[in-house]
Amino acid sequence: MEKSMRIILYLGKGGVGKTTVAAATAVRSAELGYKTLVASTDIAHSLADSLDMELGPMPVQVNDNLWAQEISVVADIHSHWGTLQNFVSGLIIGSSGSVNNVIADELSAFPGMDEIVSLLHISKQARERNFDRVIIDAAPTGETIRLLTMPDTFRWYAGHINRFETGVVKVLRPFASRLLQGPAGVLEALNKLDTATAELRETLSDPAISSYRVVLQPEKMVIREAERAISYLGLFNYPVDSVIINRILPEALSEGEFFQRRRALQSKYLQMIEDNFRPLPLWSVPYYPHEVIGVSALGQLANDCFSENDPGDIFYKGTLQEIKETADGGYQLRLPLPFVSSGNVKLRKRGDEMFITIGNFKREMILPMVLAKRKAAGGRLRDGFLEIDFMPLAATNPA
Numbered sequence: 001m002e003k004s005m006r007i008i009l010y011l012g013k014g015g016v017g018k019t020t021v022a023a024a025t026a027v028r029s030a031e032l033g034y035k036t037l038v039a040s041t042d043i044a045h046s047l048a049d050s051l052d053m054e055l056g057p058m059p060v061q062v063n064d065n066l067w068a069q070e071i072s073v074v075a076d077i078h079s080h081w082g083t084l085q086n087f088v089s090g091l092i093i094g095s096s097g098s099v100n101n102v103i104a105d106e107l108s109a110f111p112g113m114d115e116i117v118s119l120l121h122i123s124k125q126a127r128e129r130n131f132d133r134v135i136i137d138a139a140p141t142g143e144t145i146r147l148l149t150m151p152d153t154f155r156w157y158a159g160h161i162n163r164f165e166t167g168v169v170k171v172l173r174p175f176a177s178r179l180l181q182g183p184a185g186v187l188e189a190l191n192k193l194d195t196a197t198a199e200l201r202e203t204l205s206d207p208a209i210s211s212y213r214v215v216l217q218p219e220k221m222v223i224r225e226a227e228r229a230i231s232y233l234g235l236f237n238y239p240v241d242s243v244i245i246n247r248i249l250p251e252a253l254s255e256g257e258f259f260q261r262r263r264a265l266q267s268k269y270l271q272m273i274e275d276n277f278r279p280l281p282l283w284s285v286p287y288y289p290h291e292v293i294g295v296s297a298l299g300q301l302a303n304d305c306f307s308e309n310d311p312g313d314i315f316y317k318g319t320l321q322e323i324k325e326t327a328d329g330g331y332q333l334r335l336p337l338p339f340v341s342s343g344n345v346k347l348r349k350r351g352d353e354m355f356i357t358i359g360n361f362k363r364e365m366i367l368p369m370v371l372a373k374r375k376a377a378g379g380r381l382r383d384g385f386l387e388i389d390f391m392p393l394a395a396t397n398p399a
Contacts, residue, residue, distance in 0.1 A: 005126060007209055011229055012140070012214050012229065017246040017285070019046045019049075026038035027299045029065075030065035031299065036065055037059055040069070040070045040136075041138055042137060051294070122203075205239070211240070212239060213242050214243050214244070216245060216246065224366060227364075231365070243281070243283070248270070333387070336385055343358040374391055
């Protein structure tokens, strides 16, 4: 069996079942013979509860080919620097060839360092190939988007400091008073972390290695948050390859007004998911009458969700949206619609929501902020893509 390194990150609104789906994916992957690590980056860890065993900040073997860990990003970086040395080994090296704890302490004051450390856990596995697959149980959507944007943000900080070397001492003064090696040591460390985060960014956006999957339930607020997540992932070129619809009520429930109304509501939102998330593959997970806890139950969920498919496969290749600036200062949004061949394009925009109608096809989508504050100037179908033009801000808000 040919094995290639894969990183799969599950994200979505809190409480939709990301942990369970991530753990189930890992269990199935291990059963297929892949050395698999499932790791939680959520502050409120529940991976140990899902697997029904104790976990810690380092990988613990759960079963054949299966390891799990709950990455600690809550505790102060300096307090756990001994544990984290292994994850940043070679990045911040002092003259003695070891990590300088004082510099580590000062670097912990930089914005986003907890997210960077968490991502370096992932980067380490990709770099060292300790596992065939790394499955990430991510924090709720907002924190995860912040986590994933930190490589870009951190590089901005590092570049800003290097760009203005003459003002470095002033910039570092609030947190450099205890440095043994002085500001120069911090600058050297920042440069090395800058290089590391550049490599990390490349790994996270490589569709041959990394995939992002949104877990949702057939509820309006959850669907809307999932749309926002996919929109922002697209802005940063993070490859989304599928959507998992969790807790679908079975048809064979005992009759009663409550269940009839709940099924009818779910049916409405299942159709919305079908319309709004195409062409992404959709995977369905039933609502079980029991808790899904332990390896056996997780294995059953993986079978129900992915059937005979390997959950480590890449399920979708391609761009979900493209945004490019036009010569007049406006923007154009391009969406793949290979299943819509003709029809007049009708657009209606309300805040950050865009309602698209093309014949019998309807879609509601959440716009990124750069487009939400602009007027839509029309749309057209071309070569399997829907192209929507947005006016320059000057035309949107005339003086």
